Amino acid sequence: MSAQKINIPMLGVFLGVVAAAAAGLLAGVQGLTAERIEANKKAAISLAMNQVLPAYDNEPMTETNTFACARGWKVTFYTARKDGQIVGYAGKVDNTDDGFSGTVSLIVGLDADGSVASIASNGMTNSAVIVTAQTETPGLGTAIAERKLQKTITDLFGGSEEIPGLVGNKYLDWYAGKKAGEERWAIVKDGEKVNGKTGATITSTAVCEAVYAVSKTAVEHLDELSKGAE
Amino acid sequence: MELKFIIISIISTGIIGVLLGVIIGVVAKAFAVEIDERIEKVEELLPGANCGGCGFAGCSAFAKAVVAEEAAPGQCPVCSGDDVANIASYLGIEAGQGEKMVALVRCSGDISNTVRSLYNGIRDCRSAVVVAGGAKGCDYGCLGFGSCANACPFGAIEMRDGLAVVHPELCVGCENCVATCPKNLIVMVPAAAEVHVYCNSPEKGAAKRQVCKTACIACRKCVKASGEEEHMLVDGFLVKTNYENPPSADLVEASACPTTALRVAGKHAANEYQGVSK
Amino acid sequence: MSEQESTPSIRLPDPARLVVSNSPHMRSGENISRIMFTVVAAMLPACAVGIWFFGLAAVWVLLACTVSCVVFEEGWNKLNKRPSTWKDGSAIITGILLGMNLNAGTPWWVCVIGAFLAIILAKQLFGGLGYNPFNPALVARVGLLIGLPELMTTWNPTHAMVSTLGAADAVSAATPLAMAPGKVEVLQMLIGNTKGCLGETSAIALLIGGAVLLIFKLIKWQVPVAFIGSVAVITGIMHAIDPTTYHSPVVHILSGGLLLGAFFMATDMVTSPMTRKGAIIFGLGCGIMTSVIRLWGSYPEGVSFSILFMNALTPLIDRMTVQKPFGYVAPEKGKVA
């Protein structure tokens, strides 16, 4: 490289101008899309929230508390009330940064005492845990995190009906009714009840840690939570 | 509000850009290494094949030498005439371009035409000569294991029926094959010359015929056919093309070489002499 | 060629039929297939024990693996118009080794996938025997472990276990490594009456096979010794620190595929270092990695992964352990190793 041959300040200025112009353009697009991105995020949250919370009549989105938990993550709690009484919380934790190939974000519905809520759906007892974002290996890590019915080619042509409510996932449903205590939750691989999958231990651990962190934070901050939003 | 945001973005990015630009500029000044920009330019004009045909270690070394006037741009065997002219005019020097040379394998003894012993070993000429001088009856002939073809970066040498055949149109004259042939069979000849003697054995005619059907037996028919013009030169028991004054392709027809050692390069490459030898 | 006029009664060699080649002109007569079939023989005791304890299911798995390995090998050769190579025995070894690394009840299609991974992917794509940088059977086993983790980590109980424990208990019984430390029956592991892959359960049979290999000098003793030794040392240290969490080294050595791996897979000539020094480094590396995966990793067993990883390191180890030639260090007398 022999950059010294040409007029250096000019190059700097040219690059600066291009970069600045680019930045300007970006700022414009950002301005145009920002609101929709925000709205998307909110919509995603409220959708998930509706699934994990019992019936409520307030606006949980406006009643939030955010606490830092032990791992350095931030847990946001949305309080759900019915007739003014707290019926549960939705704890949201984003970007836990220890999945197999990226971060895990999830929303956990909690009972008023901070334990993971159970939700009866389609005749089964599911836990109120929804993984909202993950980038795990399809089939392997996703099996732990996804609550999704497998569509088959016959469904495509047969046009089967959408089943409302939560889809069961044995790895996630393990958490139903669990409450964080002093002991951390361990990954159980063998036996009847499982929250971990062989070959996808990292994802299992990531989900487990995140759910634990939400419950734990709620338990630790129950006082503040029960007081309502600041 | 939007406008203000945009302005902040522009300013901060602009500052980073200019700052980095200036830092690079300053550092570049402070740590400047004197480089002759001509070298870079010449290297840019060179083909970048790094074949080493010019005798230097790759194109950049050659560029250095050209700029230092230790080499003429025309020494690059791969460059086209225009490339060479460009470099020369850029540097304001003589192109010094020599005649275009191509490789010639001085042997026509393929498997069907020569005596071979049952060689059992590594299929590589340079390795085969270590064992009993290779597999060929003729001490001077092409061994046919293709060391030269492997050495050619341009795929100009074809191994055909145990004989290396140069395709002159693909040959750029890098001489890699010349250095590789353990029998020193390959020489560089002007690309313009069409007629070559495809034999390299200095043995007596009778000895040659014993081991090879297409050897040059120095019958001098071609010498006679070329008449007064000294197109062909006799060297012991071998006739060679006079590359100072090469004959035209007609000579091959005219001389009716009894062993077909005298061949037209193009026809030889196109495999038109197969089974011709008497 | 000079003409020789010879008296009619005396016959002289025909020069045109004399082969010219480099010295030496004598050979020891050793060849690849002899080596390979000796290895097959060495594997038979462990297979026999597997068949004894797991029954016909084990036979089917071994057969499915071996047959499909040979079929893939020959199919590939046919497809690429290469000479037939199954007779050199290497595909048979791979097949048997793969079978030994599977659960006795493994479905046949898993065996076929495994054989494909081993023969085509890990061996023939690299040019066949001698050129594969990774042990084919191991690639197959690890590929199946990654692809079908649940299937590959569920094992059939032995017949003996079923008859003593009852069918249900036997099925739910854990493998030795998954049991709580201190509850493991070492004697059963020695003879092979335990859960695990069909060829890896019986320590005694594997040791007999290993001895055969050592007697015929087909493996370097340094590899298994360094491998097993380093596992023993590391797990021993951890056991000494916390006996309630970590198994004793004896359990570690006898359980899982350690003996099988140490004697039959880590010692694979093609994929392990050539010098004695390299073999020691190779064995140590395998042992350390196996211990680390077993103690802290997420997979229940680390032998296959460790050997596969060390296979990848083999070219580097070979590079580092180039021996000094005779007379290289002039002042030093005595043999140069």
Add this chain to the structure above:
Amino acid sequence: MSLAKEFSKGIWKENPVLVLLLGMCPTLGVTSSATNGLGMGVATLFVLMCSNMVISLMRNIVPKKIRIPVYIVVIATFVTIVDMLMQAYAPATLYNALGLFIPLIVVNCIVLGRAEAFASKNGIVKSLADGLGMGLGFTLALVALGGTREFLAGGTLFQIKMIPAWTTDFMLPTSAAGAFIILGLFLAAKNAQAIRKAKREGKAYTPPGLDCRSCNICDMDK
């Protein structure tokens, strides 16, 4: 070359993934399903076309010495725009799955490579055709690869079970190892086709290697 040729060469003859071996990181990283491959392909296609267009427009005013930084800035801008647009309008699952690889389009050799090798030397229409062709070729390769991996893993395509009887998921194709291996098999298949073609035409064929023939990035600084 005609416009149609500029467009079509990227799809098969000079397919950026299978022949030019460009953009391997996203090719391997996001193709665990056909949907992801499609999303990434379209995103890259968009960036490629925009950057090709802008760079073609700018080609005469950019000082040669800072060509590369300027190109990168241009590309980075479009990548960020794509990022924001996808965040706003694409399904959240897709955006999340592509994750890290969206910003990494910046350093995808296809984009920079085409900018340098083509757009900086050709007019805007040609550059657009080239960008479209290359982008489509990339997208096709990604969808094919993603589809293969997804299908081999569980008989699904675009998350729809194609073979309902297929119940056991085989995770190897979707794992990291599978990504490498299946891309390798894809390349080999393309090579095999090229070899057969070359043989028909009586030419020699050397499979493309990832050497300085396809990725001429180090040459760019000249």
Add this chain to the structure above:
Amino acid sequence: MSELTSEFLVITIGAILVNNFVLSKFLGICPFLGVSKKLDTALGMSGAVIFVMTLASLVSSLINQFLLTRDFVIGGRTMNLQFLQTLVFIVVIASLVQLVEIILQKVSAKLYESLGIFLPLITTNCAVLGCVVLNAKATGPLQSTWYGATIYGFCSAVGFALALVLFSSLREKLDLAQVPKAFEGTAISLVTAGILAMAFLGFSGLV
């Protein structure tokens, strides 16, 4: 173990072995395949990447921390310049590589000769940008600091180097192999890398 120490382990072991940049995150594949023909060049590339990636992590995390993630309020809305991350990072990396090249050329001609040819390649090495972007997204108490980011950058680069060196020694061995014609070159390299990735999967769950 304190959170910091455990995260330190996660970062180091994780970045080098478990979540190896090349073999499980698919970052830096181009140089991984392109510069791995010979062990010597692989070593040179490794050195250059370790140096540049550490430096780039440091510089860009500083910029990220002190400029891009700073919130400011305009018209009642809190805004920041995070959307400029990609743009700024790539410009920083490109300039940095340029700087390193210029300085290296002057300071140590020998080092320049062994590393220099790889430097332009690094600009477009997605491992560097990927590492910087990952740092910017990180939420861990350690990795979100500038020194944590630097450690992560260094370890990721070491992971890259490990994979590259292993792979190049394997490829040197592959040079001797008689690979089927269709698999020659990159195809067989990818298959090898796949099997290498299998071996690295054994590390999963270590952190």
Add this chain to the structure above:
Amino acid sequence: MSDKPRKFKGGVHPSDSKALSASCAIQDAPLLDKYVVIMHQNIGAPPQLLVKKGDVVKKGQLLAKAGGFVSVPLHAPTSGTVSAIDKCPGPTGISVPAIHIDADGEDEWGSPFEPIANWQNCPAGELRQRVWDAGIVGMGGAGFPAHVKLSPPEGKEIDTLILNGAECEPYLTADHRLMLEQAEDVVLGAAILARILGLESAVIGIEENKPDAIAKLEEVAGKYHVRVQPLPVNYPQGAEKQLIYAITGREVPVGKLPMDVKCVVQNVASAVAVADAVVKGIPSIERVTTVTGRPVKTPGNWRFRIGTPIAKALELAGGITEQPAKLLLGGPMMGIAQSSLGVTVMKNTSGILLISSDEVSLYSSEPCIRCGRCVEVCPMSILPATISQAVENKRFDWAQELNVQACIECGSCSYVCPSHRPLNQHFKWAKVEIASKLRRRND
């Protein structure tokens, strides 16, 4: 110097097949009507021709004089006429210049020098000159001029003279018979060589599989302070470096000569030639050669004139019983395969060996399975398998790094290789390439 020989590392034990000819006493070959004396029979410079076509020569007459210090003269094997100075097939397959002599049948003696009866009092220099004048080379196979080894440069001290009677090559029995039948000459030659070097004593190293020769030599050895050292049977025990190590425990450094560890090694046949040249005044015009192999009708050991065509030698042995696969000059491990019967016996031709086709396993060169056997047997402790793979891919620089130059081409690695790889040829090739690279660099 200890009495117990050391065992060098590595080595192989091929079946020796010496029984074919070991019991056959040396016979004098009858006079032929035509001899073809190859010009260049020694390592080093070729000799300079002194005769021309048509010249009449006497037996023992100088045909060519030494072409330099590392070169030896040539003598006429019999009396007759020089019929041609022309090419003939050489042992390496390439035609070489040779002196064709038509014998007159008189076998008339025309020695260039007189016997030195009183050699004990003759100055060492004169004796050394006689060795040179007689044209004696290393007759074990290498053909290195004997006088050169006997002329250590200033400052190089020699303390051990070793006579190489190991004859570790399978099949060959020429040295064995020579030691048995001419034990006195061997010991005498040893004593003369010792005197030239200014030494009091000499050691004869013999493999233990020749007990009769050991016994016979021990009987006569006492006369001249010569010690007979039995050696374990292990190929290549007769290789210079291995022999020196076995007898003295010294390792000759790579690229150095025995001289550098104060040793001189001479073949027993050379010692006999020295004794003949000094005491009887006979130049090197004949040698004992084993003609053997399974296809040979009557294997045996003959004393051939230099220049005897191989076809004639085979006729003496009764011809063949079946077509052999290979015709070798030398032993099966290091001998050179021939494709012509026109090659003639040279000063270093220790054996003419025919190998039947069932003994030969042709190189099929399967891929290396890295079993490491070659590493185990390599007496030089290099890595044959790795070097071979490097050479296979033309990585000669790599081969050089791996010390391919240390290879003594004993062939042990190829012998044991289960993949039948042409290891030895790889090394030879690599050495040639490295040498030519060095030459190019020096140019």
